[in-house]
Amino acid sequence: MIDILQYGFMQRAFLVGILLAVIIPCIGVIVVFKRLSLIGDALSHTSLAGVAIGLILGINPIIGAMAACLFAAFGIEAIRKKIPRYSELSIAIVLSVGVGLAGVLSGFVKNAATFNSFLFGSIVAISDFETGLVVGISVLVLLSFIFLYKELFYIAFDEQAAALSGVPVRLVNTIFTILTAITVSVASRTVGALIVSSLMVVPVATAMVMAKSYKQTVIWSILCAVTATLIGLFTSYYAQLKPGGTIVLTAVALFLLALLVKRLRQILRAVRMKGAANEPT
Amino acid sequence: MPAECAIEVKDLSFGYSDVLLMDRVSFCVNRGDFAAVIGSNGTGKSTLIKLLLGLLIPANGEIFLMGEALSSFHRFPKIGYVPQNSGSSAGTFPATAEEIVLSSLYSQIGFLKIPGRQHKKIVLDALNRVGMQPYAHSLISELSGGQQQRVMLARVLVNDPEILLLDEPTVGIDVGAVASLMEILHRLNIDRKVTILMVTHDLSHVAQYLNRVLCLSDRNFAEDTIPQELIVHAHAASHELPHGHVHCAACEEPHDAQQCAVCSHAHEGGEQHD
Numbered sequence: 001m002i003d004i005l006q007y008g009f010m011q012r013a014f015l016v017g018i019l020l021a022v023i024i025p026c027i028g029v030i031v032v033f034k035r036l037s038l039i040g041d042a043l044s045h046t047s048l049a050g051v052a053i054g055l056i057l058g059i060n061p062i063i064g065a066m067a068a069c070l071f072a073a074f075g076i077e078a079i080r081k082k083i084p085r086y087s088e089l090s091i092a093i094v095l096s097v098g099v100g101l102a103g104v105l106s107g108f109v110k111n112a113a114t115f116n117s118f119l120f121g122s123i124v125a126i127s128d129f130e131t132g133l134v135v136g137i138s139v140l141v142l143l144s145f146i147f148l149y150k151e152l153f154y155i156a157f158d159e160q161a162a163a164l165s166g167v168p169v170r171l172v173n174t175i176f177t178i179l180t181a182i183t184v185s186v187a188s189r190t191v192g193a194l195i196v197s198s199l200m201v202v203p204v205a206t207a208m209v210m211a212k213s214y215k216q217t218v219i220w221s222i223l224c225a226v227t228a229t230l231i232g233l234f235t236s237y238y239a240q241l242k243p244g245g246t247i248v249l250t251a252v253a254l255f256l257l258a259l260l261v262k263r264l265r266q267i268l269r270a271v272r273m274k275g276a277a278n279e280p281t
Numbered sequence: 282m283p284a285e286c287a288i289e290v291k292d293l294s295f296g297y298s299d300v301l302l303m304d305r306v307s308f309c310v311n312r313g314d315f316a317a318v319i320g321s322n323g324t325g326k327s328t329l330i331k332l333l334l335g336l337l338i339p340a341n342g343e344i345f346l347m348g349e350a351l352s353s354f355h356r357f358p359k360i361g362y363v364p365q366n367s368g369s370s371a372g373t374f375p376a377t378a379e380e381i382v383l384s385s386l387y388s389q390i391g392f393l394k395i396p397g398r399q400h401k402k403i404v405l406d407a408l409n410r411v412g413m414q415p416y417a418h419s420l421i422s423e424l425s426g427g428q429q430q431r432v433m434l435a436r437v438l439v440n441d442p443e444i445l446l447l448d449e450p451t452v453g454i455d456v457g458a459v460a461s462l463m464e465i466l467h468r469l470n471i472d473r474k475v476t477i478l479m480v481t482h483d484l485s486h487v488a489q490y491l492n493r494v495l496c497l498s499d500r501n502f503a504e505d506t507i508p509q510e511l512i513v514h515a516h517a518a519s520h521e522l523p524h525g526h527v528h529c530a531a532c533e534e535p536h537d538a539q540q541c542a543v544c545s546h547a548h549e550g551g552e553q554h555d
Binding site for chain 1: 334336357358360362364367373374375376377380381383384385387388390392393395396418420436
């Protein structure tokens, strides 16, 4: 366990991995409860188009990804308002634009390896600049999530009532959209564009199996994501696997484990009740 | 006149894409009234509530809440709105009764502020008033329909509302739960002088608590009479009510029993379906 941490790149991988595992589920909880689970997919695919633009123009691909994500996120919000009853359509439309653009633009990228590294991420090969970016964004997202905790909960639970109570719904939604976009773009570089959306949703699903309140759901989501990241990074290092994919598969394994534990508990409770009923009085 | 009216509507017209749903509706719900809005499906009962809250914009007419024009009205926390199926629409959202009620305290806590102990106390008091304090830490999805509805009521009670607007609060809950819900509303009406306007199909179980029934039929909102036996019920309870008698006049046209029959038939038809 010690030797893995003597390498600078692994220390950085752990730092970045844990920070992302804390902030991605914070975004994910709200996304899931707003019934927009696939927004991460749409944004991360669009971030690939931004990466391609960045590589073509010779600017930092993360900056390109961030710009593309912001465009995509506000695009989704705008379309969602136009067709509120079918809000998932807005995600599908932006997803299509993102994938289409990324596909076409990737043909113009000279260094295909760099572009591919964004698909599945390269958490063990991130620069100081990127580490700093992740730290900065993590602090921003965490503080926003703490201070907007009740506003985000209220909007996710009942947007109309929140508006009537005087919550500045549009402002909070805008802030949340920006946070989602920057989180996805920075995470697509590290854990990979194809994987970030899973990390946004799977730990929340696991938490929902176990939690007995909204607060517990948030805490469990973060714990699940951090656990999956730690197990995933260790496993990938020792078994020579790709870290991004290993982290997500671990998260899915935790979800299945949670389902199994819940089922076993139900069976146990049923057996106990049956036993109690059969006992002679 | 406006000072007496908790809710006053003047010449209100509203329609969805060229179809006129309401045509020059006027009425006044007095402070302290416990009023029901009845009428067959599609006559715009829920629409009326949304118009009162400013969630829909009328084509014409004016609305006053507690004497203040809706356009300049800002004290919405003082208007407790419980939408249709609000309890069950929470679905599997993993939130406890306490968390849901606490969210409604927003106007008292403030933007970016973190709720303190005193806010939690207000929440528990509100849950206590609807008999749900023992379930404060239960997930909303694990409660029965009647219990969910009471949590949704506690959610608006934390702000000490002056007016309650309830959209079909008795739908989907059993008779016993309807009775206890109505008893809670009755106490709010009597003890705290809360004005209540309630959309309902279920007049037979609630009539004894009402002092006023507004009958919505075919575009025109006629404040009208109700079936004879229900008037008797309402009268029987009315001696406790601050505003006394059953109010069933005020339609500008001559009193028309046949028009009331439209409502009562719709009501009976609805009951048979149940």
